[in-house]
Amino acid sequence: GNLAPASLMVAGTAPTNFQGVLAGSTPPSACITLTNTGGTNLTGLAITQALTSPFGFPTSSVACPNLQCGVSLPPNGSCSIPVTFSPTLRGSYTSPFNLSYFDGAQTKTSNSTIQGNAVQTCTVTNQEFLIFFCNDTQNAAICHHDDGGGRTGGSKVYTLPADANITSFRITELQVDDNSPIIMLNGTQVYSLSEATNVTSHLITPLTIDIKNIIRGGQNTFTASFYNISGPGRATPKLTGSYTTGSACSVN
Numbered sequence: 001g002n003l004a005p006a007s008l009m010v011a012g013t014a015p016t017n018f019q020g021v022l023a024g025s026t027p028p029s030a031c032i033t034l035t036n037t038g039g040t041n042l043t044g045l046a047i048t049q050a051l052t053s054p055f056g057f058p059t060s061s062v063a064c065p066n067l068q069c070g071v072s073l074p075p076n077g078s079c080s081i082p083v084t085f086s087p088t089l090r091g092s093y094t095s096p097f098n099l100s101y102f103d104g105a106q107t108k109t110s111n112s113t114i115q116g117n118a119v120q121t122c123t124v125t126n127q128e129f130l131i132f133f134c135n136d137t138q139n140a141a142i143c144h145h146d147d148g149g150g151r152t153g154g155s156k157v158y159t160l161p162a163d164a165n166i167t168s169f170r171i172t173e174l175q176v177d178d179n180s181p182i183i184m185l186n187g188t189q190v191y192s193l194s195e196a197t198n199v200t201s202h203l204i205t206p207l208t209i210d211i212k213n214i215i216r217g218g219q220n221t222f223t224a225s226f227y228n229i230s231g232p233g234r235a236t237p238k239l240t241g242s243y244t245t246g247s248a249c250s251v252n
Helices: 136-143
Strands: 008-012 017-022 029-036 043-047 078-085 091-102 107-128 132-134 152-160 165-177 179-185 188-192 202-204 218-227 233-245
Touching: 008 091, 008 107, 078 107, 107 165, 132 152, 152 233, 165 179, 165 188, 179 233, 218 233
Parallel strands: 017 107
Antiparallel strands: 008 029, 029 078, 043 091, 091 107, 107 233, 132 233, 152 218, 165 202, 165 233, 179 188, 179 218
16 A cells, blocks of 8 residues: 655754853753654655744753664654753744655655743842831830730731842841740741840851742741830841842842
8 A cells, every 4th residue: 555655753852941041151951852753755855944032952962862863764663852941041942943855756844843931040148138127116005006916017028030049048047035935937837035134235156057949939027026015116127039030139
């Protein structure tokens, strides 16, 4: 009987989709596999359009199966073409990956797209973040508000980019003013101090409280509470850390 015309299937081990690549880092590679799924020889195989930067073909050896595609493929034969992604700036990128070939009867085209997403590293260094402050002379009612357990305090939202991937984060210093402070982050207690007497401008430094696995992309809620017997109340940690994001570096 008649054999089925040659037919080209394009697949990637990545699969031609680079995600979360750090801009300016060593370019990652992926292998695009071409397979003749037809019953006759595929000939005249050619790339018809150059890849768009920052995609390209590596100049050094890459471990791809059946590397080095020629101009022909037998039935069920496969070969691989390595590609790299070398972004220098954050953002989303695409490039056409277009091929042509002769299927035994006519010239055919195979059009696909390579995609990539690049992120950047953002750092936070000893950033002061005022969770709560009250002053007896201005808002005594807030300073001495009883939460039902004899404690007073407040909360504040600390916002990172929604897609932030935390690589490190810690509290490096903490200023608290009044008794037995408790600091919570996203419902998890990260600091507490038991005291029998009133504290005035109690500065704790240096301090290393690892919050990498507690803080997250998007909104984070810090809460501070203490026994405010007299005077103002304050809770101000300093934050240091880093994260990667496809967005602009920002904290607020």
